[in-house]
Structures are given as structure tokens and as C-alpha cells.
Amino acid sequence: MTLMIFFLMFIIESATEKLCPLRASIDVLEGEYFFLCYLESMQEHFQEEAYTINWYKENAGKQQLIKETQRIVSQMNFLEFWPAELSDSGNYSVTHSNGKQNFTVQKWTLNVLERNKSSCFNKNHLTTEIKNAGTGHSLKCNDLSVNENDSIIWYKDCKNYENETERELDFKTLTVQHSGIYTCKILISHEGKIYHSTNTIKLVVEGDAPETVTLEIIGRDEEIETEMGKEEILNCTGFLGYYMREDVSLYWLINQTFPEKCTGIPKNEPSICEEEFKKLQLGNKFYITRLLRIKKVTDEDMHHNFTCMLQADDRTLMKIVKLKKGNTRDLPVHIFTTGMVLAVLFPCVAVAAVFVCVMFRVDLVLFYRNICRRDDTAGDGKEYDAFVSYLKDCVSSTEEEREFALKILPMVLEENFGYKLCIFERDVSPGGAVVDDIHSFIDKSRRLIIILSQNYISNRAIYELESGLHKALVERKTKIILIEYMPISDYNFLPESLSLLPSKRVVKWKKDKSLPMNSRFWKNLRYLMPAKPTKMNTKGHYNNLDLGSEGSPPWAEGCDFNAVV
Incomplete structure (x- = not known):
């Protein structure tokens, strides 16, 4: 029952999507x-x-x-x-x-x-379609009505066009004379009144229509070199022109006799059989093709005339194919099979390798850093690995965010992975010029970590964000890492320049799911931090640590609103 409901909803949603394009x-x-x-x-x-x-x-x-x-x-x-x-x-x-x-x-x-009173359309309310002469094409009426029974009227250059009332206007072969402005008018009945909506298309047909094309069999009479016991497939293809003809036939003859039809069952297949013909369209050209299968070439087949016949418009064309013994030899079966297996296996392995690299990019980079003991911090003159910017006002709704910034983040990055963070409330002595201090400490840091929340911009931490954006986008000295601490539905409160940062520099905190040291959150954060040798200690889980009285960090008690920006 549930499956049926989902199936019905899928149909409804697909139908609605046609009416509601984005x-x-x-x-x-x-x-x-x-x-x-x-x-x-x-x-x-x-x-x-x-x-x-x-x-x-x-x-x-x-x-x-x-x-x-x-x-x-x-x-x-x-x-x-x-x-x-x-x-x-x-x-x-x-x-x-x-x-x-x-x-x-x-x-x-x-x-x-505004409607043009002297015309059936507005020149600013039309679409243009440019096509080549000699091709087939159809103009579609963009349907703004749900009822399929609504009346349709087509106009060309504001004159009724051949009493056409279908939703699509089909042209089998376009000519320059078909150029013009076509308007589709849909009549919709509502509460006893007739309303309408229109759709106007400017059709431009370029070039002259091709000359009249006669039927043609592709290729001339030929002799094919083959070997005794080998399977041969003879192909006959006829060119029909620039539209598909219905009164056309294509068939094979073997010494003026008709071959048997292929059954599709290998055990019951005749030694020589004819497959069903197929219609093909390549670009604006139409073809018809038919195969003749010879299961195993015999000496008798070398003396047959295999004739392909094409008939249409009271005309008959033919092509004769003969077989003759040749000196060519096929590759041994085991070599051919091995080559085919390798040809199929290699792309699969390559695709799998690319998929693994994309899906586990972060894990691979962290593994490479650990193996090579890579250090990007040596000799760059920076004192801190990251400056942490967060909502600093002591508001009850942000206590968890302060605990994350002042305790959880430094405990994991500093104590477990060897990074050195600059946290203004923890590391800067009060009494200095706050603005100058912030600017100086951001300069000394390799990264700027911004812990985003809905109230972040309303806080005085906005200066840290603006200073960091200037250094990231203009001076290109500091890279920014955004931590989305709480789900944000609307980013309009952020500076527009923030949209210039790569989306891959945003890490989302998912509470309990992000707690373990080996969670995706900490891996993504370490991936964005500078590479340096770490004293990895990933035993675990820090949600059971002593958080101080009533679960708040000791340095959060008695917040001084004037001590930080």
C-alpha cells in the first residue's frame, strides 16, 4: 500500500513539475x-x-x-x-x-x-527558434492550463494558420517560407467566462531546402574476403532522404530466392537468415537497414550472389555482395578474450579509483600527512594556527556555543592534535586596545575560525569577521574556516563578500554525531587546518568530561561584557 502511495505521488509530482518550472x-x-x-x-x-x-x-x-x-x-x-x-x-x-x-x-x-493593441503579440514576449531548411521540427504550445480539453488556436503573423488546433505544430521538412511569428492561443473556461493565454514563437528558417533526394543504397557491389567456418554479417543500408517514408521495403535475396527469417534462438537459427529491418535517423537524414546473418561460411556460399533490394515509389535498387576466400586470420580466441576483459576492466578500475579518491579525499589527505609527517607551519613566522571568533555575549541561549568555543574546540585541536589556538577571551590580557589586539592576533594566525550562529552578526564579533574577510579576499594572508554551529536557514544576515569563499570551507557541527574524535566533523576541520605533525590521541569522546559547575566552563563564569569585542 505504501509503495502504491509513493508511486502515485511520483506521478503527481512529475506532472506538476511540467507546469511549475523553476x-x-x-x-x-x-x-x-x-x-x-x-x-x-x-x-x-x-x-x-x-x-x-x-x-x-x-x-x-x-x-x-x-x-x-x-x-x-x-x-x-x-x-x-x-x-x-x-x-x-x-x-x-x-x-x-x-x-x-x-x-x-x-x-x-x-x-x-502591456498588450500591443494593434497586434496579437508583444515583441518583448516571444522566444526565437532558429532552424536549418530541410530538417523536421515541431513548435510546442507552452500549456498554462491543466485541462487537456482546452481549445487551441494557432496563428502565423496574426492570421489563423491552416485551422490548426493541436498542441504541437509539426513540420516534416522546413523551408524558408515557414519562417514567421507563430502564436498559440489557449482558451480556458472559468466560472462561465472564457479566458485565454498565449505563447509566441519566432521561427527563423535559414538556408535553402536541399534538392529533392532520390532513394539510394549505401555502397556499391562488393566482394568480401572471409574464411571457411567463419560467421559473416552482411549489412544493407538505404538512404531515404529528409523524412521517413512509409511505403518502402528492404530485403535480401540469395540467388533470387528469399532467405529464412532469424528466430533469435541460437539452437533453432537457420544457417543463413535475414533479420527485421530497422529505421534510423542521423541528424536530419533518414535511413533503413537490414542484416543478413551467415552462421558458418561454406564453400557453397562462395558461389552465391547475395542481393540487397530497396523498393519505394515504383523504383527498385539493388546491391550485390559476393564472398571470396581470403588470407586474413583472426586473433586467437584466448588473446581476443583477454584483451576484451582488460578493455572492460580498466575503465571500471579507473572509475572506482576516482570514486574512492573523491569520496575519501579528506581521509586520504590526513593519512598522507600522518605518514609523511608534513608540516606547513614551519618557518612562516606565525604564532598561532587559528584565531577563534564566536558570539561572546553571555546570553543563555548561547552558553552551549561558548562552551564549544572555549572548551571543546581547544581541548580537541590543542590537546589531541597539537594545534595552538588564539582565543581572545582566554589568551589576551584585558586593558589593551581591543581593536588593535584583534587585528594583530589575526595577523599572527594561519587560519580564522568563525563559529557561525544566527546571532553572530548582531554581536560585536562582526569586526573579527570583517577583518578576516579583508585578509582572506584582499590581502590573501589568512584562510577562513566557517563552523556552522547551529542550522542556519537564511544566510542573508551575512556579508555578501562571504559568498566569495569556497563552499568547501564550511564545516557543520551536528552535536552528538560530531562528538567522537574520529567523526567526519573533526576530520573535515583538520583537513582545513594547516598540516603539522600531531600527537594523535583519538580514544574518544569528550562529552563525559567535567564541565565545571552546572555544565559551564570555569572561564565562562562572571562574563565581562567589556573585556572583548
């Missing part, structure tokens, strides 16, 4: 039916917690809830306009709310274009 900016003509919609994932259909959907439009820089009217209707993940007006232009968004939090699902910018 698009940030949308143009629509005034006076036409239109809708905004977003894709609901299958997980949202099975959420236990109920949520409500709200649509918003930005007004004077503020998000204003859209109230339904007879013209603007909200239905789950659809916002419909019956029809769209010029005043509807603006920025739209849709949110999910569970009563506690609002989650923005998607945003759009809607541009409602």
Missing part, C-alpha cells in the same frame, strides 16, 4: 490567465505536522499577505490570476507556517507586460 523572473501579458506555482516535494505530503500556505507580495519594501478576490485565487501551491493586470507586477513569495515558524518556499519576480 524560474525566478516571469513575463506575462496583461489580460491573460496566468498562475504562479511551486513544487511540493513528496516529503511535504507525508508531514505529520500540519502547516498553512500563505502568499505574499512585496509592497513598499514590506511583505503584504495576498487576500483572495474573485480575480486572484489561491489554491494550495497555485496562485491564479483571472486575468493578470499591470498592477500585478512585483515580487512574490510563498511560505509554509506551522504556527511557530514561517519558512519561505520560493520567490518570484512577476513582470506584467
Whole structure:
């Protein structure tokens, strides 16, 4: 039953995806039916917690809830306009709310274009398709209606085009005369009224149509060298032109007699048999082909005429193939088999090796550092391996973050892996020029570790971030490591220059999952830190260590808000 539900949801989601392509900016003509919609994932259909959907439009820089009217209707993940007006232009968004939090699902910018009163289309609301003459092509009407029974009308240069009412306009062979502006008009019935939406395509056909092509058998009469007892496959291919003909036949004759048909069963296969013909399209050209299989060449076969016949349009073409004894010898079976095995095995091994290197890149680098005792810190004049920047105000909601920055992080990196950290609250004596001290200590550090949280930027630690970004992006002296201590749903609170940093320099803390010394978190963090010989002690797990009274580190007691930036 569960499998059936997932299957149905997959079908629904696939159908919705066709109507709801991902698009940030949308143009629509005034006076036409239109809708905004977003894709609901299958997980949202099975959420236990109920949520409500709200649509918003930005007004004077503020998000204003859209109230339904007879013209603007909200239905789950659809916002419909019956029809769209010029005043509807603006920025739209849709949110999910569970009563506690609002989650923005998607945003759009809607541009409602003014209709050209003297034409059936707006030149700013069309797409251009450029094709070569002689090729086949079809114009598709972008369907903005869910009902497949809605009426379709095609226009060419604003004139009704051959009474076409299908959703696709097919051209078997394009000519320059097919160039023009094609408009598809969909008529949609709603509450007793007829609305419409249009889609306009400018078709440009370049070059002259190719000359009329006659049927042709590829290749001339030929003699094929072979050996007694060898299997031979004779191929006959006919060129049909620039469209697929239906009244065409292709077959083989053996001394003016028809061969038997291949059965596909090796034990019951005739010694000589003819396979079914196949139709092929290569680019804008169409072919038909048929194989004749000779299971084991005999001396009698050397005296046969194998004739390929192509018939169409009251014309018959033929090609004669003969067999003759040759001196060529095949490779021994064991050599051929070995070569084939190696040819197949080598790419598989190469792909597997690349996959292992990508998936275990971090582990391999750390292993290499340990084996080679690599040290990137020697002789660079730096005093610290990393400067740690974090939310320093003593707010109850950030006590865990302070404990992570002041105790867990230095305990693991310093005591277990031999790194030296600069933690302002721990290592800098009070009373100095704070701004100058921060700038100086960042200069002395090889890395800047930033422990991000939602309140980080609102804190005075912003100076450390801006100073570190300047050194990373402008002076290129210090590399930045971002630790996402708590899940962040919206990064808009961060400086835009932070987006210039590589995404691979972000490490996510996952609480209990990240506690063990050999967890992915500590491996990724060590990978981003400078290489240096370590006194590895990975016995374990530090969540059972004494954290001081009531679980807070000793130096966090009696925080001085004026001691740090």
C-alpha cells in the first residue's frame, strides 16, 4: 500500500513539475490567465505536522499577505490570476507556517507586460527558434492550463494558420517560407467566462531546402574476403532522404530466392537468415537497414550472389555482395578474450579509483600527512594556527556555543592534535586596545575560525569577521574556516563578500554525531587546518568530561561584557 502511495505521488509530482518550472523572473501579458506555482516535494505530503500556505507580495519594501478576490485565487501551491493586470507586477513569495515558524518556499519576480493593441503579440514576449531548411521540427504550445480539453488556436503573423488546433505544430521538412511569428492561443473556461493565454514563437528558417533526394543504397557491389567456418554479417543500408517514408521495403535475396527469417534462438537459427529491418535517423537524414546473418561460411556460399533490394515509389535498387576466400586470420580466441576483459576492466578500475579518491579525499589527505609527517607551519613566522571568533555575549541561549568555543574546540585541536589556538577571551590580557589586539592576533594566525550562529552578526564579533574577510579576499594572508554551529536557514544576515569563499570551507557541527574524535566533523576541520605533525590521541569522546559547575566552563563564569569585542 505504501509503495502504491509513493508511486502515485511520483506521478503527481512529475506532472506538476511540467507546469511549475523553476524560474525566478516571469513575463506575462496583461489580460491573460496566468498562475504562479511551486513544487511540493513528496516529503511535504507525508508531514505529520500540519502547516498553512500563505502568499505574499512585496509592497513598499514590506511583505503584504495576498487576500483572495474573485480575480486572484489561491489554491494550495497555485496562485491564479483571472486575468493578470499591470498592477500585478512585483515580487512574490510563498511560505509554509506551522504556527511557530514561517519558512519561505520560493520567490518570484512577476513582470506584467502591456498588450500591443494593434497586434496579437508583444515583441518583448516571444522566444526565437532558429532552424536549418530541410530538417523536421515541431513548435510546442507552452500549456498554462491543466485541462487537456482546452481549445487551441494557432496563428502565423496574426492570421489563423491552416485551422490548426493541436498542441504541437509539426513540420516534416522546413523551408524558408515557414519562417514567421507563430502564436498559440489557449482558451480556458472559468466560472462561465472564457479566458485565454498565449505563447509566441519566432521561427527563423535559414538556408535553402536541399534538392529533392532520390532513394539510394549505401555502397556499391562488393566482394568480401572471409574464411571457411567463419560467421559473416552482411549489412544493407538505404538512404531515404529528409523524412521517413512509409511505403518502402528492404530485403535480401540469395540467388533470387528469399532467405529464412532469424528466430533469435541460437539452437533453432537457420544457417543463413535475414533479420527485421530497422529505421534510423542521423541528424536530419533518414535511413533503413537490414542484416543478413551467415552462421558458418561454406564453400557453397562462395558461389552465391547475395542481393540487397530497396523498393519505394515504383523504383527498385539493388546491391550485390559476393564472398571470396581470403588470407586474413583472426586473433586467437584466448588473446581476443583477454584483451576484451582488460578493455572492460580498466575503465571500471579507473572509475572506482576516482570514486574512492573523491569520496575519501579528506581521509586520504590526513593519512598522507600522518605518514609523511608534513608540516606547513614551519618557518612562516606565525604564532598561532587559528584565531577563534564566536558570539561572546553571555546570553543563555548561547552558553552551549561558548562552551564549544572555549572548551571543546581547544581541548580537541590543542590537546589531541597539537594545534595552538588564539582565543581572545582566554589568551589576551584585558586593558589593551581591543581593536588593535584583534587585528594583530589575526595577523599572527594561519587560519580564522568563525563559529557561525544566527546571532553572530548582531554581536560585536562582526569586526573579527570583517577583518578576516579583508585578509582572506584582499590581502590573501589568512584562510577562513566557517563552523556552522547551529542550522542556519537564511544566510542573508551575512556579508555578501562571504559568498566569495569556497563552499568547501564550511564545516557543520551536528552535536552528538560530531562528538567522537574520529567523526567526519573533526576530520573535515583538520583537513582545513594547516598540516603539522600531531600527537594523535583519538580514544574518544569528550562529552563525559567535567564541565565545571552546572555544565559551564570555569572561564565562562562572571562574563565581562567589556573585556572583548
